[in-house]
Amino acid sequence: MQKVESIHLSKEAVRIDGKSSIIVSASVFYFxxxxxxxxxRLTRLKxxxxxxxxxxxxxxxxxxxxGQWNFExxxxxxxxxxxxxxAGLWTIARxxxxxxxxxxxxxxPAYLLTKDGLTFRDNDPTYLLHVSLWFHxxxxxLYRQQVSEGGSVIFVQLENELDFYGCKDPHGYIAALCExxxxxxxxxxxxxxxxxxxxxxxxxFAEGVIPTCNFYPDDKxxxxxxxxxxxxxxxxxxxxxxxxxxxxxxxFLLRRLLSAGxxxxxxxxxxxxxxxxxxxxxxxxxxxxxxMTSDYDFHGMISPEGLLRPEVYEGRLLNRLIQAYGASxxxxxxxxxDSPISLDNxxxxxxxxPTTLQLSQGxxxxxxxxTTDESVSSVLNRRGSxxxxxxxxxxxxTIAVPLDIPLTDWSFSGKLLYSTAELFLLNSNSNVTxxxxxxxxxxEIVFQFEEEIELEMNAGEAKIEGNRVCIxxxxxxxPLLIKCNATDGRQLILVIMDRxxxxxxxxxxxxxxxxxxxxxxxxxxxxxxxxxxxxSSIDPVVPVGPAKTRTIEHADYMEKFDIYRGYAWYQAKxxxxxxxxxxxILVRQASDVISVYSDNDYVGTAVPGGSSCFLSxxxxxxxxxxxxxxxxxxxxxxxxxxxxxxxxxxxxxxxLVAVSKIKDLSGNWKRQLxxxxxxDRAKVAVAEYDDRLWPITGFGGWLQMExxxxxxxxxxxxxxxDANSWTLHFDGLQGVAEVYVNGVAIAFITPFDPFVDISxxxxxxGRAQLAVFLERTLEATAGSVVLYEGYAAQxxxxxxxxxxxxxxxxxxxxxxxxxxxLPISMKAGETGWLFGKVPLPxxxxxxxVKIIGSGMKLTVLFQDRLVxxxxxxxxxxxxxxxxxxxxxxxxxAPWFTGTAGxxxxxxxxxxxxxxxxxxxxxxxxx
Numbered sequence: 001m002q003k004v005e006s007i008h009l010s011k012e013a014v015r016i017d018g019k020s021s022i023i024v025s026a027s028v029f030y031f032x033x034x035x036x037x038x039x040x041r042l043t044r045l046k047x048x049x050x051x052x053x054x055x056x057x058x059x060x061x062x063x064x065x066x067g068q069w070n071f072e073x074x075x076x077x078x079x080x081x082x083x084x085x086x087a088g089l090w091t092i093a094r095x096x097x098x099x100x101x102x103x104x105x106x107x108x109p110a111y112l113l114t115k116d117g118l119t120f121r122d123n124d125p126t127y128l129l130h131v132s133l134w135f136h137x138x139x140x141x142l143y144r145q146q147v148s149e150g151g152s153v154i155f156v157q158l159e160n161e162l163d164f165y166g167c168k169d170p171h172g173y174i175a176a177l178c179e180x181x182x183x184x185x186x187x188x189x190x191x192x193x194x195x196x197x198x199x200x201x202x203x204x205f206a207e208g209v210i211p212t213c214n215f216y217p218d219d220k221x222x223x224x225x226x227x228x229x230x231x232x233x234x235x236x237x238x239x240x241x242x243x244x245x246x247x248x249x250x251x252f253l254l255r256r257l258l259s260a261g262x263x264x265x266x267x268x269x270x271x272x273x274x275x276x277x278x279x280x281x282x283x284x285x286x287x288x289x290x291x292m293t294s295d296y297d298f299h300g301m302i303s304p305e306g307l308l309r310p311e312v313y314e315g316r317l318l319n320r321l322i323q324a325y326g327a328s329x330x331x332x333x334x335x336x337x338d339s340p341i342s343l344d345n346x347x348x349x350x351x352x353x354p355t356t357l358q359l360s361q362g363x364x365x366x367x368x369x370x371t372t373d374e375s376v377s378s379v380l381n382r383r384g385s386x387x388x389x390x391x392x393x394x395x396x397x398t399i400a401v402p403l404d405i406p407l408t409d410w411s412f413s414g415k416l417l418y419s420t421a422e423l424f425l426l427n428s429n430s431n432v433t434x435x436x437x438x439x440x441x442x443x444e445i446v447f448q449f450e451e452e453i454e455l456e457m458n459a460g461e462a463k464i465e466g467n468r469v470c471i472x473x474x475x476x477x478x479p480l481l482i483k484c485n486a487t488d489g490r491q492l493i494l495v496i497m498d499r500x501x502x503x504x505x506x507x508x509x510x511x512x513x514x515x516x517x518x519x520x521x522x523x524x525x526x527x528x529x530x531x532x533x534x535x536s537s538i539d540p541v542v543p544v545g546p547a548k549t550r551t552i553e554h555a556d557y558m559e560k561f562d563i564y565r566g567y568a569w570y571q572a573k574x575x576x577x578x579x580x581x582x583x584x585i586l587v588r589q590a591s592d593v594i595s596v597y598s599d600n601d602y603v604g605t606a607v608p609g610g611s612s613c614f615l616s617x618x619x620x621x622x623x624x625x626x627x628x629x630x631x632x633x634x635x636x637x638x639x640x641x642x643x644x645x646x647x648x649x650x651x652x653x654x655x656l657v658a659v660s661k662i663k664d665l666s667g668n669w670k671r672q673l674x675x676x677x678x679x680d681r682a683k684v685a686v687a688e689y690d691d692r693l694w695p696i697t698g699f700g701g702w703l704q705m706e707x708x709x710x711x712x713x714x715x716x717x718x719x720x721x722d723a724n725s726w727t728l729h730f731d732g733l734q735g736v737a738e739v740y741v742n743g744v745a746i747a748f749i750t751p752f753d754p755f756v757d758i759s760x761x762x763x764x765x766g767r768a769q770l771a772v773f774l775e776r777t778l779e780a781t782a783g784s785v786v787l788y789e790g791y792a793a794q795x796x797x798x799x800x801x802x803x804x805x806x807x808x809x810x811x812x813x814x815x816x817x818x819x820x821x822l823p824i825s826m827k828a829g830e831t832g833w834l835f836g837k838v839p840l841p842x843x844x845x846x847x848x849v850k851i852i853g854s855g856m857k858l859t860v861l862f863q864d865r866l867v868x869x870x871x872x873x874x875x876x877x878x879x880x881x882x883x884x885x886x887x888x889x890x891x892x893a894p895w896f897t898g899t900a901g902x903x904x905x906x907x908x909x910x911x912x913x914x915x916x917x918x919x920x921x922x923x924x925x926x
Contacts, residue, residue, distance in 0.1 A: 006148040007155075007188055009210065011236035012360070013331040014243070014263045016090070016147065016154060020330035022322045023154075023243075023264040024254070024315070025052035025092055029101070030080040031061050032273025032296055035073065036894035037306065038080055040844075041271050042087040044302050048312040049319025052154070053084050054092040054245070054266055056099040058107035059134045061279070065562065066111045069137060077138070081145040085152040091145070092191075092245070092266070094157040095138045097121075097131045097177075098165075102281045102292045102883055105634030106160075106647065110564035113557075113634075113650050120647055121165050123172035132180060139184035148187045156186050157245065161195025161214060163202040165638050165647070171204030178209050193245040199234065211235060212264070214246035219253045220371040225355050228260035229336050249300045251314035252369065255398045258322075259355040259367035261334035270311070272297035272304040274890055277803050277866045278565035281636035282592060286880030288641040288752075289609045291592070291632050294868035295884030304890050305845035305926030307522055313503040317424060317438075321400060324426040324435075326409065331360035340403065341366045344379035344388075351378060354401075363405040363415070369398040375440070391420050392441035397499070399440075407447075410435065412484075412492055414449040414467065421445060421473070421496055425508065432510050436495045438502035442474040445494065447484075453492075456483040460496075481512045526850070526922035529839055534817035535824065537832040541597050541626040543569040544831075544906070545805025552796045555588075557650035558631060566802035568652060570627040572793035574598075576658040577621070577722065583662050584616045585625070586727055586788050588655035588757065591644035592632035593857075593877075595829070595910065596656075598622040602829020605877045605910040610643025612727065612755035614659070614788060625656055625793050628908075632869070641752050655757075657725045659790040665715060665728075665770075666784040670694040671702050674710040674773060684712055685740035685771035700774065700782020713772045717787065721765040725792045728770075730754040732783025735776025742769050754783075759792075807864040810835075810904035825917040826909035828855070834907055834918070837900040838862075838891060845926030846893035850885075853918040855911030861904040863895050875911030890926065 006017055013020040026045055033041055045053065057077060063069055071077060084091050098121055099107040109130075112118060118126045145151030158177040167173055178190055193212045194202035203211040213231050217224045232242035243264035244257055254265045273296045280292045297304050301311040322329060339356040341364070350372035357365045370376050370393040380389040380401070393399055402423055405416040409426065410433045416423075420443030425436035437445065449467045458481045460473040473480050475498045484492035493512045497505070504516040538544065544567065552561065558568050576582060585596055585603055591610040596603040596617075603617045631651040639645035670691045678684050691714050695702065699713055719726055730737060730749050737749040741761035749756055762768045774782060801809075813833050826832065841847050851858065855874030860867050868889030871878050891901060909916035 009189055009240055011239050011241055012333060014241055020327045021051070022258070022330050023052045023090065024050045024319060024322070025054045025264065025266045026050045026270035026301070027268055028053045028055055028271045029273050030055065030077065031058055031074070031279075032275060034892045034894055035076070037892065039083050039087070040306060041302065042083055042089060044306060044308060044312075045271060046087055046089065047308070048270070048301050048315035050089070050270070050315060051319070052090040052092060054094060055080070056101050056103075056107070057093065057095040057138050058099060058101070058103055059097055060105060060107050060109040062137065063109050063134065065564065066109070071137070078141050078145065081141070081152060085145070089152060090147070090154045091152040092155045092157060093142050093153045094160065095135070095142065096160065097134055099160050100636050102283060102296065102636050103275070104279045104281055104565065104636070106281070106636040108647070110559050110634055111562070113559050113648055121159070121162065121173070122167050123169040123176060128176050131177070135180045135184065139181060139186060143185050146186065146188045153188055155189050155191050156181060157191050157193060158209060159192055159202075161193055161202065163198030164195045167201065169204075170201050171206055174204040174209055175206040178206050182208070191243065191245065197231070210240050210243075212243040212245045215244055215257070216246070216248055217253070219248055219250050220352070222352050222371075224256060225260045225352070228257060228262065229334060232261045232334065233336070249298065249311065251311060251318050252396065252398055254318060255367060255400070256352070256355070256369060259334070259353070259357060259400070261332070261357065263330070267300070269296070269298045270300035270315075271302045272300055272884070274304050274867065278631065278633070280633040280869065282633045282644065283635060283637045283882070284639040284641065284645055285882040288639060289607065289645065290880040290882040291871070292636075292883040293881050293886050294870070294889065297884040304884075305848060307845060307926065308520055310519055313519055317503055320424045321422065324423050325359065325365065328359040328361035329357070329365065332357040332365065340364055340383045342381050342383070343368075344381060350376055354380065359405070361406060361408070364403040366401040366403060367398065368393060368401065370395060372396070389418055389420060391443070394440040394499070397440060410492060411490055412449065412486070413451055414447060417446040417448050419443070419445040424502055427508070429510065431489060432491045432493060434493045434495065434508050434510070434512065436497070436502070436505070436508060438497050438499045439473070439475065440499055442472070444473070445471045445496075452487055454485045456485065457481070479514055483512070524924055526924055527842065529923070531836045531838065532819065533822060534814070534819045534835045535832055536813045536817040537830065538813070540595070540602070540628065540829060540831040541571075541600060541624070543799035543801060545801040545809045547799065548805070549797055549799040552798050555653050555655045555793075555796050557654070558629065558652035558800070559650050561798060561800070563800045565631055566800065566806070568629050568801065569799040570629060570653055570656070571797045571799075572625050572656060573795040574622040574625055574658050574791070575794050576660055576791040580621070580660045582617060582619050582621065582658050582660060584614050584618070584659045586612060586614050586657040586659050586790065587627065587653055588612045588657070589643070590629070590653045591649070591651050593630040594653060595628040595908065597626040597829065599624060602912070604912060605875070607877050607879045609645070609752070610649055611753045614729065621658070627653055627656065629653060643753050656793040657727065657788065657790045658793065659788045660723065661720065661789040663717065663787040663789065664784065665717060665787050666699045668696055669699050669713040669715045671697050671711060671713050673704060673706065674712050678712055681738065681740065681771070681773055682743055682745065685769070686743035687716065687767070687769035689714075699772075699785050705778075707778060708775070710773060710775045713774060714770065716767050716769045718767050719762045719764055720789055723764060723789050723791060725757075725759050725790050726762045726768075727788040728756045728758060729786040729788065730783055731786055732781060734780035735774055735782065737775070738773045740771040803866045806859065806866065806906060807861055810861055810906070811864070814904065822921070823853075823917055823919040825915065826856070826907065828909050828912040828916055830909045830916075832907050834905040836903045838903050838923070839900055840896050841891070841893045842925045844893055847891040848888055848924040848926045849891060850888040850922040850924065851918065852920050852922065855909060855914050855916035856918060857908040857910050859906040860889050861906070862891050863897065863901055865895070867891065874914045874916070877910060
């Protein structure tokens with residue numbers, strides 16, 4: 001027996017089990033919410049009126065290291081999907097392999113970074129082989145949980161916003177992922193979302209894969225509907241519905257999308273969460289570097305703690321509007337031209353619209369939006385009629401105006417000709433139909449009945465002309481109740497209320513009486529209670545945790561040593577001769593966070609973004625250098641503006657140099673414009689090249705009007721006899737440059753990675769010929785050129801420390817901790833543990849804990865689990881912190897045991913120029 005198709009898509013509608021539906025989906029990420037709260041969050045989403053969940057499945061959350069898989073406890077995705085089904089919701093499953101989501105590496109396992117010749121996110125056989133191993137684990141689960149098998153999964157998304165990435169073969173890549181999905185009998189539609197409108201770049205238009213759109217506009221962009229219509233028409237040519245898989249969280253914008261014909265509304269992150277453990281990403285939301293906070297909250301409907309925000313009630317109101325029109329709205333198509341309604345041109349400021357949908361069962365729904373802070377009034381003119389509809393709309397609000405709506409579903413005959421109040425609820429039984437409306441101001445509702453009607457009203461006025469009934473209303477403290485009685489005993493009850501009442505409406509009884517529930521207001525004032533604090537200082541150059549130290553030939557990235565998350569301590573011997581004076585320390589190709597020590601002296605903390613960095617450190621030879629390196633997170637977005645923001649970037653350091661001499665090489669370069677005779681760069685770059693007639697100038701200092709312009713600058717220097725490291729720093733460069741030494745091409749330099757190690761091409765005591773080919777615009781500066789000469793550290797050791805090692809160290813250290821009181825202060829460079837017992841929370845959400853302090857990094861463990869990493873303001877090294885609260889963390893209520901919870905905080909003092917201190921912790925009932 002052939003299986004009946006569960007989901008059918010056309011440009012008119014999404015039909016699930018034969019029923020046309022508008023899908024309103026919210027992100028609920030099981031990996032950011034404690035398992036004990038999964039059911040709670042799904043229940044709260046249901047309260048908001050949503051009917052679908054979209055959920056990523058992070059590959060690297062389940063493959064902890066190569067070949068080590070975990071789908072148990074908080075990683076039990078099948079249980080999560082069963083709970084989604086139990087809650088009566090659908091699921092859009094997004095298994096990647098790449099997900100972005102501001103998650104560590106976009107969910108690509110860090111061990112892939114060490115595979116030579118592998119190309120991410122493309123039609124590369126080696127990469128696809130690894131993807132197939134992930135799909136072999138996740139797709140059988142999705143197969144069992146798809147709607148055709150009795151589950152909740154209605155779509156499976158392949159990849160994620162591929163059009164942001166430079167995929168060379170999107171068709172071949174997406175086709176390969178599609179083939180894998182089909183091998184595992186995925187029967188629901190496969191989709192691929194475009195992040196910036198590149199439908200082909202995102203989906204390759206691979207057969208069997210439906211393109212969808214992600215839109216993140218200004219909510220008040222007056223031209224947004226025009227853009228959406230164009231994509232809707234393009235996708236409609238494929239006979240597919242316009243589905244918006246990601247967008248902003250305001251229901252103001254969701255209504256605009258609905259009005260433009262979208263059948264799937266997918267606001268991203270309506271249900272917030274937390275990046276537990278070392279799972280944060282780094283991305284390009286800063287200038288350009290940003291660290292994602294552990295708190296993952298874009299101020300959607302539901303907070304990380306589960307608090308309901310006002311948008312929950314906007315969501316419920318939108319859902320009721322959608323349900324009121326049912327299949328007629330779900331199958332509606334936008335009228336792009338020749339709309340039956342126009343807006344009076346005399347009043348257009350602040351208005352967006354009208355945008356009109358033609359309902360499949362007759363009539364129209366006309367959307368208007370007020371983007372100003374003030375109430376505005378205007379007139380809607382009907383095409384082919386002298387009838388004008390006066391309408392007032394309050395500030396920053398929106399309305400769906402019904403026109404010529406058949407009353408078939410109302411158990412009456414005739415039409416709702418128009419209403420300046422929005423219909424948002426329609427319920428019927430055998431004898432009674434209740435239609436609820438809300439409005440911002442006085443207005444009118446006009447019916448054309450085809451039967452005799454008698455009216456009962458508790459307020460307002462009615463004008464009856466034949467079968468035409470015009471009801472005018474004002475807004476009162478209690479809803480207006482109008483009963484339209486038919487001669488056979490059927491009754492239509494109209495309930496008209498203001499918008500605030502509609503938002504808080506819980507139920508309307510068949511008598512017309514309403515029940516409301518106020519929007520909750522939460523107390524954000526800190527709760528005062530005593531906490532016994534204790535601390536223990538730690539030698540910062542001694543690695544934390546059970547020793548996992550290895551001897552390594554030279555410094556290299558942490559992933560090369562199977563360290564994918566957390567901390568590592570690099571330690572090496574200083575080889576600078578004792579008779580020399582150290583000017584500073586150069587750390588090569590470092591990210592994400594490094595703290596450098598010379599013996600026990602703190603040199604500084606830096607966030608180099610994958611480039612090298614120089615830290616001033618005057619002094620004599622040290623016995624040992626120590627670098628504490630932390631992977632904040634692998635980048636979740638591919639961005640050329642920092643080496644550490646490339647998707648294939650690695651973390652840690654590549655070396656360390658004790659700098660004994662700093663030379664300014666900015667002056668006296670030979671310079672020539674590069675034309676055909678200088679096109680052979682290697683030939684021009686050798687020492688023997690005759691440049692005697694070239695003018696002498698400072699680096700980048702020649703005024704030239706020709707564009708495009710590539711210049712060659714030549715200069716030589718003599719290296720010290722006993723040094724073994726030479727590094728050029730193109731400080732302030734505003735262009736790109738290719739660097740040659742003695743005729744050998746060394747590297748391309750950009751403003752985002754302005755250091756180049758030339759050590760392999762310099763002979764100690766010999767003359768090194770530099771040739772720099774510089775390309776820049778007319779206004780751009782070339783900056784200065786600095787040479788760092790010194791001695792590379794040797795005899796390397798590496799010690800790793802992840803979440804479990806931190807927890808073990810906290811337990812062992814707490815035994816000898818001493819009681820203290822807050823505030824506490826530390827010297828820059830110091831590290832230590834702070835311990836406290838936190839009493840049981842006063843609410844089911846747990847505690848939100850705000851930290852008041854400065855100059856400190858905190859790694860917060862609760863009940864031996866890493867719950868947050870926080871970098872308080874203070875110091876030049878601190879990067880932009882994005883994604884959620886930068887100075888607070890969440891302690892989930894289900895994780896408490898007994899009468900308290902154990903808090904252990906690893907402290908790092910990182911501001912050398914200001915106070916490093918914790919003044920207090922403010923505990924807020926969540």
